[in-house]
Amino acid sequence: MKTALEYLEEAEEKLGTCSNASATARALKTTPQAIHNYKSGVSKMDDYHCIRVAQVLGIDPMEIIAAAQEEREKNEEKREFWRDFRRARTREDGHASVQVMIAMAMTGMIALLSAKWPELTAIYIMSNLVRAICKQTMRLLVTRFMSLLRNTQQKLTQVSYLASVSAS
Template sequence: MKASRDYLEEALSKIGDCSDAEKARQMKFSPQAMSFYRSGERKMDDFACIMVARVLGLDPMEIIAACQEEREKSEERREFWKDFRKTLGVQVVASLTLGAMTMTAAPEAKASSNNPLKPPMTNVYYV
């Protein structure tokens, strides 16, 4: 699983070629905070996690959970966040799979309704 800094670095590279100060400004946090997050001196707060998630097009909870896991002092709580992240990952994969199946099924359904060998039913008779 990714570390919180990995998400931040990915977001910063996605923003493109501009200064770190400009990247921080675009993400709505101070250059100093970004420096602390990148160095690992501090973990991102929830707001920073949400801004990173927006840039990456991810569920913010994925990044928030990564930060929570890293900041926990209790092994039991770290395990909780690790398990939570796994569960969250499974849900994301299931959603993506369902979405992909829906998108691939739609053209087939449309094609079958326009099948010239099987004319559409236009007449209905009541007895």
Template sequence: MRQSVDYLKEAMEKLGESSQAKAARALKITPTALSRYLSGERTMDEFTCIMVAKVLEINGIDIIAAAQMEREKDAERRAIWEDFRKQLGVKTGIVGLAAILMMGSPAPVKASGRFLAKTQDVVLEVHSTSILCQIKDADDSDDPDTPNLSSRTGFSTYPNL
């Protein structure tokens, strides 16, 4: 699993700033804070995690969870953060897989269609008109027609629902 400082280093590369002071300004933090994060003396706070996520154009919860796991002193609580990060990664992977399947589908989904997928833990709904993705607990699904991916039936697409 990536550490929070790995995300920070990637953001600095993406910013392309020639100095730590300029990178710190771009992230709206002090140069001292940036130096402490990079050296491992401190773990990024939530604000910095969000600023890094904005630069990388990813969900900030990934970086916040990494920082919280690193910051946690209690082994049991750190294990809970680690499990949360694994679950978050699985849900993110499902969204990516669904997007790939939609784009590579032999029968393209019409602009007004939507893609529904369900696993034991999550329900994924992608609306092609607004590129809207929503992940929610499978128990929250009201739609009896949503396919269950935990069975061996695979992904299904439902145009014009």
């Protein structure tokens, strides 16, 4: 799994600002000193800058926020929580990707077969079946994603509560 710094470096590459901390800072709405501190390990990215980096990369901000939280955390149990959280998200993404790829491959195959033999009505029926499967798969993915978001929100609330209790 990537570190928050690796995401930052990837964003710099995408922006074309690898050797220019000032340009990176302008793009991420921060100071060159903050970029230097992140890169040298003096400090870890805060959530705002994690989101800014995610916007540049076009990815889910929670990926980078969770990486930064794991790196910032001093308590091993909480660090393990963030590690598990990141692994679970990666697993969920992997399952969803496989289902979508299978559905797309099946649709493509049916399209090719129906172009070759248009007289086959069964192909038409199959294509409708595949479309229905794709719709169902997408509904399932959205449901799983929403469930993951709810679980994430609950876990973040628990972590915030634990942090406020331990700070008191």
